[in-house]
Amino acid sequence: MCSIDCCSNPRGKAGEKLDPSNASNRPIIPTPNGELYPYEVIQEIADFIVKGSNMRPKIGIICGSGLGSLADIIQDAKVFEYEKIPNFPVSTVEGHAGKLVVGNLEGAVVMAMQGRFHFYEGYPLAKCSMPVRVMKLCGVEYLFATNAAGGINPKYSVGDIMLMHDHVNMLGFAGNSPLQGPNDPRFGPRFPALVNSYNKELINKALEIGKQMGIEANMHVGVYSCLGGPTYETIAELKALRMMGVDAVGMSTVHEVITARHCDMKVFAFSLITNKCATEYSDKKDDEANHDEVMAVAKNRQKACCELVARLIRQIQASS
Ligand SMILES: O=P(O)(O)O[C@@H]1C[C@H](O)[C@@H](CO)O1
Ligand SMILES: Nc1nc2[nH]cnc2c(=O)[nH]1
Numbered sequence: 419m420c421s422i423d424c425c426s427n428p429r430g431k432a433g434e435k436l437d438p439s440n441a442s443n444r445p446i447i448p449t450p451n452g453e454l455y456p457y458e459v460i461q462e463i464a465d466f467i468v469k470g471s472n473m474r475p476k477i478g479i480i481c482g483s484g485l486g487s488l489a490d491i492i493q494d495a496k497v498f499e500y501e502k503i504p505n506f507p508v509s510t511v512e513g514h515a516g517k518l519v520v521g522n523l524e525g526a527v528v529m530a531m532q533g534r535f536h537f538y539e540g541y542p543l544a545k546c547s548m549p550v551r552v553m554k555l556c557g558v559e560y561l562f563a564t565n566a567a568g569g570i571n572p573k574y575s576v577g578d579i580m581l582m583h584d585h586v587n588m589l590g591f592a593g594n595s596p597l598q599g600p601n602d603p604r605f606g607p608r609f610p611a612l613v614n615s616y617n618k619e620l621i622n623k624a625l626e627i628g629k630q631m632g633i634e635a636n637m638h639v640g641v642y643s644c645l646g647g648p649t650y651e652t653i654a655e656l657k658a659l660r661m662m663g664v665d666a667v668g669m670s671t672v673h674e675v676i677t678a679r680h681c682d683m684k685v686f687a688f689s690l691i692t693n694k695c696a697t698e699y700s701d702k703k704d705d706e707a708n709h710d711e712v713m714a715v716a717k718n719r720q721k722a723c724c725e726l727v728a729r730l731i732r733q734i735q736a737s738s
Contacts, residue, residue, distance in 0.1 A: 451544035452599025459505055460548065464555035466504060467529070471496040471520040477731060478553035478683075479530035480674060482565035482690065483513040483709070484716025489530035491724050495521035500533065507545055509533035513713050518549075524732040529553060536669055537589065538647035543596040546670075547677035551605060554681045560620075560734065561678040562727060566712045567668035567689035568650065570660050571640060574691050577719050578636045579726065581624050582687040583616045585672045586643040586664050596673040597680055606680035615679045620686040620730065627729045633722060640665030642689055644672035650707040656695045666691060686730065690719055 436443040468474055473496065481488045489495075500506045500516040509516035514533030521528065535546040550561060569578065589595075601608040621639060628637040643659055645651065647669035651659070659667055666689045678685050692715040696705035716723075 448542070450599025451542055451596055452601060454542060454544045455505070455548045455551070457602050457604050460551045461555055463503060463505055463552045467498065467518065467520065467552065468556055470498065473520050473527045474557040475520055475527045475529040475553070476558060477523075477526050477528040477560045477562060477734070478550070478556075478558040479528055479562045479727065480534050480549075480564060480671075481514075481530060481532050482534070482670070482716070483511070484566060484692075484713040485564050485690065485720060485723055486513070486515050486532040487720040488564065488724055488727055489517070489519040489532045491728060492519050492521035492523050492528060492530060495519050506549075507535050507541055509535070510539050511536065512709065513716070524728050525735040526731050528731065529556060529558065534670055534674070536647060537673075538669060543589065543594055543673045544598070547596045547673045550674050550677040550683070551681060554605070554678075554683060558683065560684045560686065561674070562730075563671050563674050563678075563685065563687040564723065564727075565642070565668045565671045565687075565689050566692040566716050567642060567666040568693050568695040568707055569666055569691040570656055570695045570697065571638070571665040572697075574638060574640075574665065574694070575636070576691055576694055576715055578638060578691040579628070579633070579719075579723070580638045580640045580642070580666050580689040580691060581621050582642045582671070582689060583618075583621055583639050584641045585615075585675065586641060586659070586662055587672050587676070588643055588645050589673070596677050606682060610676075610680045612676065612679060615675055615685055617684045617686055620684065620734075623733050624686070624688070624726060624730055627726055627733070630729070631722065631725060638665065642666050642668060642671060642687070644668055644670060651695065653696060653699055656697045660697055667695065688723075688726075690716055690723060692716060
């Protein structure tokens with residue numbers, strides 16, 4: 419909550435003297451990201467989930483748009499609706515059910531978010547990625563983040579899976595970070611490094627699994643970039659992203675990964691390519707991305723995505 423004392427510029431006409439003891443005369447100054455969810459609040463949410471499920475998850479999964487079925491394969495599941503979790507935001511986007519599912523998958527206790535929070539929904543980045551800290555305090559060691567994304571790399575086709583090995587943080591370029599504001603060292607350091615954010619061992623295992631599944635031709639390793647949305651990109655923006663080495667573009671994941679690395683979680687992330695991004699001007703209507711298409715492609719490819727996640731978790735369990 420914004421403290422009443424933080425408001426320094428009285429509202430009103432230029433030069434007009436307003437009574438500062440009247441709260442309505444004071445502007446609203448947003449609370450810094452780092453103060454939105456103090457450690458104690460995150461701990462309370464984590465306790466609610468651990469006690470409510472009687473399970474301590476090791477792997478956290480964030481389901482991308484239309485990929486909620488990743489949570490449907492969890493067994494002996496305890497399901498929490500976001501509305502019923504104290505201090506939890508609600509999902510407002512189609513394809514994001516708004517449920518937290520805790521249970522067993524391939525011998526591991528996992529917790530999966532069927533619905534993530536996006537910056538364009540009006541949530542500050544710290545709120546979008548707050549559940550990652552909840553996962554950490556629940557005991558999660560591995561974050562699996564998935565997303566639907568537009569393919570900019572001309573070699574990518576709709577339905578392909580891109581394993582993320584790096585990102586370009588466009589919101590960060592604009593000075594926005596989920597770690598902005600006071601740092602709580604109980605989560606992690608003030609200045610976390612982000613090279614090696616995406617766990618190489620897990621990427622290699624996933625590539626091997628891709629071969630076993632016979633989908634290696636539809637699997638890539640690439641760079642993701644998150645923009646604020648909710649608009650899809652212009653051709654000029656897509657050209658610029660391509661020049662920067664971006665292979666796929668979306669509206670999520672990067673701030674979750676930053677938050678996970680800050681608290682030293684191992685990260686595995688992939689993009690399902692739901693549409694091909696045009697990087698040349700044309701009059702074709704086909705070039706326009708739309709959410710229905712994103713959802714339809716995700717539905718078509720959910721089986722392969724579930725299989726990849728399940729097999730990778732099986733391998734993590736086997737080697738632990
Ligand atoms: O939650 P993700 O990143 O998978 O969702 C993408 C980005 C937008 O929310 C939506 C656009 O179609 O899909
Ligand atoms: N920003 C962005 N997000 C997406 N999510 C799915 N497709 C796209 C896309 O083309 N651009």
